[in-house]
Amino acid sequence: MDAPAQPMESGATTRARNGACWLVDALVAEGVDTLFGYPGGAIMPFYDALHGAPLRHVLVRHEQGAAFAANGYAxxxxRVGVCVATSGPGASNLVTGIADAMLDSVPMVVITGQVATGLMGTDAFQELDVFGMTMPMVKHGFIARRVDELPRLVGEAFRIARSGRPGPVLIDLPKDVQLACAAHLPAHAPSPVDAVPRPADASLHEALALISQARRPVVYGGGGIVLGDAVRDFRTFVDATQMPAVLTLKALGALPSEHPLNLGMLGMHGSRAANTAVQECDVLVVVGARFDDRATGKLAEFAPFARVVHMDLDAGEIGKLRHADAGVRGDLRRTLAALTLPCAAQLHARHGEARRQWRALCQQRARAHAARYDAPGDAVHAPSLLRRLSTLAPSAIVACDVGQHQMWVAQHWRFDDPRRHLTSGALGAMGFGLPAAIGAQMQDPRAQVICVSGDGSFLMNVQELATLRRYGLPVKIVLLDNRALGMVRQWQELFFDRRYSEIDLSDNPDFVAVARAFGIEARRVERAGDVGAALEVLLAARGPALLHVAIDTGANVWPLVPPNHNNAQMLDADDVASLPLATTGSEPTPTEDSHALPA
Incomplete structure (x- = not known):
């Protein structure tokens, strides 16, 4: 009988226990299993300690890829995503991914090497003040100046990243601190996450009183729902109260796409049904949303007839952009659970007929303005392709880049879980999709992961195809190629009198040949009739694969709320003849079918 296998030893037990070895063991104690990075001089002791350690390190081909991959993983x-880079250019290459995590509230711990403490401030080789550089875009930053500080810094970094509204935390690690003896340091013990505050009873009563008066209520759900692990409670609340709901980009999936009360995404490229409902509601119940400008349009004319109930964990968001008539700060799960039954009882007891008419009107609009997928002609219609792919891969995690394809995914993919929709929301960072897909695949090797990208975004981190190939990650890439910077081109067409400036990408490489050069299966499709077979071949590939999709350069995303207009003033393709639009807004007016509103 074979002897039982011995547990793998960490790097800290196979060599002199220095600060770097202690940090590796601390990461294991924090529950980290995967980190993404790229080595260099100032972080080399840490990489030496990784050798033989029970941590899975993913070697990306650019530090921005490491930050986005950790972001996608998280x-x-x-869980907390972890990325690592050396000092100077390694650290500065992480900055965009750090900013994205901060703006979208993604928990990350970022570890950067730094020159030795005696060289700091001397303009030493590859020295940059990454602590100062990232200060506006992290929840907190640390510089470890002595090895004895490591236990406190590491515990605080993970606690801060996880607690409350999540976000990125920086640990800047000088080389001499990594090399210093750490034999005297205790084994790392993770710090407990801060307790989530309970909502105050008085604020719950105010919210209930306001919601109970509603005749035309709408629920406005945001990304805080998934951050607060409140998806189930949110769905229960909507089902019990029977209020129509709209969702932000980051909340897609918090309510299944096919749910009868889901009117779709609101905002600049939201659904007409969602935007119209918000503009006409009398009570807006905001759950974990922050009144982002892409969601509200012209803020002064957003939901002009509504009183606002705003529920959020972050007290700083309540009343920041729109006055809250009733603000409820605290754990969203407890807030929703406390309000669900009382709100349902009150709503069913008062103004029931008015709300039934309102609900029916909202649902009728959703049906009337539903997207159509019967585009004429032989060219590939991107929305139809994405809708078909979502049917073929209903449980896929979709990592999306930024641009027209990002909005088409948001509009046409049927999401039923917000953690399956990964996209750079507030920052809008091109190049996010492929490395984020790598992170998503590494956190669950069994998951079906699809990256949807555009030709502009894809080339920003195309080098990560090598990472896909090295680790055999079965990520499937759908590359929508319109040979242009599509969203910029669309705005230049609509609002800059068709003065197309620096958007031409007609000299793109042969993307199929590029993918094959990296050892990745690839094919091209350019006819609508070939889409079905091409998607099936893509999904059937055993390893990574790319589908290069040629689409019309002139294809636009509809509908669209023009800049400085309210969300009732949406444009469709048929409205283009009315441009150019005035840049000043107008007073809020009822929409064309508002005569059907209940009194």
Whole structure:
């Protein structure tokens, strides 16, 4: 009988226990299993300590890829993502991914090497003040100046990243601190996450009183729902109260796409049904949303007839952009659970007929303005392709880049879980999709992961195809190629009198040949009739694969709320003849079918 296998030893037990070895063991104690990075001089002691350690390190081909991969890992799993880089250019290459995590509230711990403490401030080789550089875009930053500080810094970094509204935390690690003796340091013990505050009873009563008066209520759900692990409670609340609901980009999936009360995404490229409902509601119940400008349009004319109930964990968001008539700060799960039955009882007891008419009107609009997928002609219609792919891969995690394809995914993919929709929301960072897909695949090797990208975004981190190939990650890439910077081109067409400036990408490389050069299966499709077979071949591939999709350069995303207009003033393709639009807004007016509103 074979002897039982011995547990793998960490790097800290196979060599002199220095600060770097202690940090590796601390990461294991924090529950980290995967980190993404790229080595260099100032972080080399840490990489030496990784040798033989029970941590899975993913070697990306650019530090921005490491930050986005850790970002995708965290978004898909809900756990802290970890990325590592050396000092100077390594650290500065992480900055965009750090900013994205801060703006979208993604828990990350970022570890950067730094020159030795005696060289700091001397303009030493590859020295940059990454602590100062990232100060506006992290929840907190640390510089470890002595090895004895490591236990406190590491515990605080993970606690802060996880607690409250999540976000990125920086640990800047000088080389001499990594090399210093750490034999005297205790084994790392993770710090407990801060307790989530309970909502105050008085604020719950105010919210209930306001909601109970509603005749035309709408629920406005945001990304805080998934951050607060409140998806189930949110769905229960909507089902019990029977209020129509709209969702932000980051909340897609918090309510299944096919749910009868889901009117779709609101905002600049939201659904007409969602935007119209918000503009006409009398009570707006905001759950974990922050009144982002892409969601509200012209803020002064957003939901002009509504009183606002705003529920959020972050007290700083309540009343920041729109006055809250009733603000409820605290744990969203407890808030929703406390309000669900009382709100349902009050709503069913008062103004029931008015609300039934309102609900029916909202649902009728959703049916009337539903997207159509019967585009004429032989060219590939991107919305139809994405809708078909979502049917073929209903449980896929979708990592999306930024641009027209991002909005088409948001509009046409049928999401039923917000952790399956990974996209750079507030920052809008091109190049996010492929490395984020790598992170999502690493957090669950069994998951089906699809990256949807555009030709502009894809080339920003195309080098990560090598990472896909090295680790055999079965990520499937759908590359929508319109040979242009599509969203910029669309705005230049509509609002800059068709003065197309620096958007031409007609000299793109042969993307199929590029993918094959990296050892990745690839094919091209350019006819609508070939889409079905091409998607089936893509999904059937055993390893990574790319589908290069040629689409019309002139294809636009509809509907669209023009800049400085309210969300009732949406444009469709048929409205283009009325441009150019005035840049000043107008007073809020009822929409064309508002005569059907209940009194």
């Amino acid at each position: 978004r898909a799993s809900g």
